[in-house]
Amino acid sequence: MGKDVIIACDFASAEQVFGFLDKFTGKKPFVKIGMELFYAEGPQIVREIKKRGHKIFLDLKLHDIPNTVKKSMAVLSGLDVDMTNLHAAGTVSMMEAAIEGLTRPDGTRPLLIAVTQLTSTDQERMEKDLLIREPIDKVVMHYAANAKKAGLDGVVCSPLEAGKVHETCGEDFLTVTPGVRFADGDVGDQKRVMTPAQAKEIGSDYIVVGRPITAAEDPVAAYERCVREFVG
Numbered sequence: 001m002g003k004d005v006i007i008a009c010d011f012a013s014a015e016q017v018f019g020f021l022d023k024f025t026g027k028k029p030f031v032k033i034g035m036e037l038f039y040a041e042g043p044q045i046v047r048e049i050k051k052r053g054h055k056i057f058l059d060l061k062l063h064d065i066p067n068t069v070k071k072s073m074a075v076l077s078g079l080d081v082d083m084t085n086l087h088a089a090g091t092v093s094m095m096e097a098a099i100e101g102l103t104r105p106d107g108t109r110p111l112l113i114a115v116t117q118l119t120s121t122d123q124e125r126m127e128k129d130l131l132i133r134e135p136i137d138k139v140v141m142h143y144a145a146n147a148k149k150a151g152l153d154g155v156v157c158s159p160l161e162a163g164k165v166h167e168t169c170g171e172d173f174l175t176v177t178p179g180v181r182f183a184d185g186d187v188g189d190q191k192r193v194m195t196p197a198q199a200k201e202i203g204s205d206y207i208v209v210g211r212p213i214t215a216a217e218d219p220v221a222a223y224e225r226c227v228r229e230f231v232g
């Protein structure tokens, strides 16, 4: 499983995302397409970016009854994305149904990654709003273990949790980690951050990097620096 840098393409339109991707004339980076761009432009944006030679992580975080998730995953699999995700809170049966839907007739499928607890949910919100009274770290590891049990490939987590996830679920279970910043860069609204080199050290498999690349004066140079520090 190759380590890679995934650029979070948090743009609101096709025009903006293509303006950004046009700068990459050499290696085509692995990109993350989220809800904003997908809902604005529809599935065609995925086909077009794929046609340009990029690998795609489609970050739509599905969470519904197993049958609906299964059928929706079959549609996403047909879009030929390389990685997609769902909420582990949907239960093990929902995750198993997702794998079934995602698997193509030839047995291949995109990587499937679970979101455990969103980083916007803290201990207090989890207890008060969700009535989950266990410590949040335990909940995150339990959800990761459920994802593994259902046959998923890994979880989205903070780089600070990557080591523990590997301890709990094995070295082959993928950790996809946002919250990455250059040592000399702006932290912005991210609370707990790591540099690409630290994320590598702690064993992240993929780092998801948005603004440090998309808002850089020279995005290609920032991407290349990220790859140098993370992949080596």
Ligand code: C5P
Pocket (backbone or CB within 6 Å): 008, 010, 034, 118, 119, 120, 156, 178, 179, 180, 190, 208, 209, 210, 211, 212
């Ligand atoms: O610009 P920045 O590097 O902060 O972008 C990080 C990306 O990772 C964004 O697309 C953000 O939505 C996503 N993400 C995150 N924290 C999570 C899950 C996803 O920052 N816990």
